[in-house]
């Protein structure tokens with residue numbers, strides 16, 4: 001079945017499954033999943049309570065997360081837990097929105113270690129527990145805007161990436177930070193797949209000043225619990241003013257470099273996905289408009305379409321790009 005959106009100006013379902021021309025995937029599945037999800041989310045608070053597992057992750061991490069400072073209630077109401085954990089992009093587990101929820105559960109997120117490498121004084125492989133020692137976690141409610149023109153409000157638990165970067169003592173030659181995700185054929189059907197056109201591992205990167213910005217965070221939790229695997233357990237990046245693909249999941253290495261790192265989507269389709277990927281309603285994707293977005297949960301009869309804001313509404317990052325042509329450096 002093909003759903004046409006309510007307004008003629010709205011993108012067709014086929015247009016909001018973006019990465020699709022490059023990927024061998026069934027069309028319209030994302031949209032179908034979104035509709036099912038919207039129907040299921042009609043009683044959001046009840047679902048949050050019922051679906052949230054209480055015993056994920058190692059004890060030490062659960063305790064550290066339980067001690068996190070809560071975010072003040074903001075204007076944005078978080079999406080239900082069930083939406084955030086059943087409508088995902090995590091191509092290592094498949095191309096459909098429900099593949100990560102279906103297949104990521106078996107991924108072993110504990111024990112976990114992260115390699116710190118490149119242009120920094122403090123290098124090495126660190127157990128997650130050591131990496132997080134002495135770090136105060138806090139809740140942050142951020143909007144996540146996917147390049148596919150949908151968005152969600154997510155209550156993360158984590159800390160500023162800058163806290164970790166300072167501990168690594170980057171050299172003055174470190175101009176960029178690269179993030180590398182786990183790519184394990186044994187645990188990830190998308191990495192195993194012969195049809196995959198992605199050159200694994202998934203890689204992302206930030207300019208040093210973007211990485212040091214107080215909004216940029218590493219998340220280890222969601223809705224007061226340990227991060228579920230489908231959302232990038234045990235540790236993932238969250239850069240709320242950039243399209244979601246910048247926020248690399250299940251990070252196994254952080255590398256400081258002098259050169260701009262090659263990133264997964266800008267390698268696959270450089271004319272469609274840039275290194276910067278700042279949310280910008282005035283710079284359309286070549287195949288669809290970025291002027292508005294579908295705020296999830298949404299449904300056929302309540303599309304919940306809202307205007308997209310520059311930098312996803314996080315105006316405080318504007319100074320990072322003063323003097324830069326954001327149309328050219330998209």
Ligand SMILES: Nc1nc2c(c(=O)[nH]1)N[C@H]1C(S)=C(S)[C@@H](COP(=O)(O)O)O[C@H]1N2
Pocket residue numbers: 084087088089090091092144145146147181182202230231232243244245246247248249250
């Ligand atoms: N390793 C990895 N990280 C990833 C992706 C991915 O496929 N693999 N997808 C990205 C995209 S396109 C988005 S929109 C967000 C989705 O995060 P969420 O599923 O937690 O909402 O993760 C990003 N991080």
Ligand SMILES: [Mo]
Pocket residue numbers: 089145146147148243244245
């Ligand atoms: Mo995305």
